Amino acid sequence: MRLSRVESRNVTFLDRPPPFWTDAAGSEVRDAAGSVYLDFSGAFGVAFAGHRHPVVMKRIAAQAERLVHGMGDIHPPAVKVEFLEALAGRMPWPDSRAILGLSGSDAVEAALKTARLATGRIGIIAFEGSYHGLTLGALATTHRAHFRRPFTDRLVDHVHYLPFPSSRDEAATVLDRVSDLLSPREPVRVGAVIVEPIQGRAGVRIPPGGFLAALGERARAGGALLIADEIFTGAGRTGAFLACEHEGAVPDLVCVGKALGGGMPLSACCGPAAVMDAWPPSTGEAVHTSTFLGHPLSCAGGLGFLAALEAADLVDRARRLGAWATSYLFQQLADDPLVEAVRGRGLMLGVELKGDRPAPAVTVADQLLERGLIVLPAGADGEVVELTPPATIARSDLERGLGTLVETIRSAR
Ligand SMILES: Cc1ncc(COP(=O)(O)O)c(C=O)c1O
Numbered sequence: 018m019r020l021s022r023v024e025s026r027n028v029t030f031l032d033r034p035p036p037f038w039t040d041a042a043g044s045e046v047r048d049a050a051g052s053v054y055l056d057f058s059g060a061f062g063v064a065f066a067g068h069r070h071p072v073v074m075k076r077i078a079a080q081a082e083r084l085v086h087g088m089g090d091i092h093p094p095a096v097k098v099e100f101l102e103a104l105a106g107r108m109p110w111p112d113s114r115a116i117l118g119l120s121g122s123d124a125v126e127a128a129l130k131t132a133r134l135a136t137g138r139i140g141i142i143a144f145e146g147s148y149h150g151l152t153l154g155a156l157a158t159t160h161r162a163h164f165r166r167p168f169t170d171r172l173v174d175h176v177h178y179l180p181f182p183s184s185r186d187e188a189a190t191v192l193d194r195v196s197d198l199l200s201p202r203e204p205v206r207v208g209a210v211i212v213e214p215i216q217g218r219a220g221v222r223i224p225p226g227g228f229l230a231a232l233g234e235r236a237r238a239g240g241a242l243l244i245a246d247e248i249f250t251g252a253g254r255t256g257a258f259l260a261c262e263h264e265g266a267v268p269d270l271v272c273v274g275k276a277l278g279g280g281m282p283l284s285a286c287c288g289p290a291a292v293m294d295a296w297p298p299s300t301g302e303a304v305h306t307s308t309f310l311g312h313p314l315s316c317a318g319g320l321g322f323l324a325a326l327e328a329a330d331l332v333d334r335a336r337r338l339g340a341w342a343t344s345y346l347f348q349q350l351a352d353d354p355l356v357e358a359v360r361g362r363g364l365m366l367g368v369e370l371k372g373d374r375p376a377p378a379v380t381v382a383d384q385l386l387e388r389g390l391i392v393l394p395a396g397a398d399g400e401v402v403e404l405t406p407p408a409t410i411a412r413s414d415l416e417r418g419l420g421t422l423v424e425t426i427r428s429a430r
Contacts, residue, residue, distance in 0.1 A: 057404050057422075066326065076318065081317075096320070097311030099320060105287075112290040114287070117284070131286060141157070142178075143211050146160055206240070213245075221367025230265060242269035248272050251276075253408060255365050256339055269292050342415060355426055355430050357400070366403075381422075
């Protein structure tokens with residue numbers, strides 16, 4: 018295979034040759050062999066506004082006619098200012114400030130650095146099952162051994178992992194542990210609590226109501242900051258622009274990415290001025306920047322994405338379609354002997370499978386691919402079928418895809 022001769026063998030899984038994508042529009046993807054797929058993955062959740070949304074494409078094309086690369090922190094592209102203003106308007110603080118990045122990991126790195134500067138403390142609380150990215154700073158807060166093991170000696174110490182609660186009782190215990198770890202008696206003080214409002218790659222795990230707000234209160238009472246990693250849940254995915262909004266939780270820092278650029282690489286670490294001003298003013302040499310910061314095409318994609326959200330009220334559409342999809346799956350699958358649980362908020366849904374076979378969701382995802390439906394397996398043991406379709410998906414396509422999923426799970430019994 019051509020790819021295996023030119024790409025590191027760690028990257029693409031080639032035992033079963035994957036579809037090589039050539040085209041995509043809306044919820045549909047085509048591959049090099051001419052097959053057409055319905056994309057229920059939203060391409061890692063990125064295509065929340067669908068693939069190649071026309072409003073996004075128009076903004077990118079117009080920007081490409083004028084300026085493709087600027088000098089992010091030195092001679093900033095004008096479109097960076099426009100995008101930052103639009104993004105600030107979506108954040109829960111009146112004086113939001115941001116550091117832009119290109120990947121989710123970039124945003125998490127910036128948030129962890131910000132918390133270190135703002136609190137002067139190096140300890141971090143993270144959660145079992147967490148996924149915050151694979152760059153070294155972010156990786157130190159990503160839980161799964163698969164990613165960490167080869168690099169343990171490169172990861173910062175003083176990260177405490179607590180269970181991610183699924184019930185109120187568990188939440189109460191975890192919150193008490195948080196308060197204990199924040200105690201002044203701890204030899205290394207904790208400055209950051211980083212949490213996914215819904216754990217995505219761990220299998221769409223939704224904490225009990227009130228947990229995030231209480232976590233923020235405990236963190237602040239102990240002098241630490243709550244970082245909401247909304248890379249996956251943010252930008253509308255769960256039926257609110259930020260998943261924290263569902264329970265009125267206001268974190269101290271928010272990371273957004275994935276869908277934010279409308280398909281272009283774009284992420285941001287955002288916070289109120291009181292927190293973000295822990296960074297010193299630039300004296301001409303920013304202490305945290307990168308070559309492509311505020312990339313003009315990404316910022317144009319981001320502006321197009323935010324405009325597309327508004328034009329079709331996609332956040333509310335995600336809420337409505339998601340509520341319908343979750344209850345449909347629940348009705349169809351709750352009593353299925355292979356199904357452990359159905360979970361969902363907005364268009365972030367998970368069907369957890371019981372498995373005497375290993376990684377049952379991997380098998381289901383493979384079977385669905387053959388039937389023209391793209392889904393991704395999630396969960397530590399590949400036990401959850403994760404569904405994050407575009408919010409622009411036609412209701413008939415959503416019904417068709419969910420019907421195929423239900424049939425496939427039933428026939429796998
Ligand atoms: C919650 C969360 N944080 C961070 C990341 C890392 O983002 P990226 O892969 O763009 O670096 C991801 C990626 O899946 C994620 O789901």
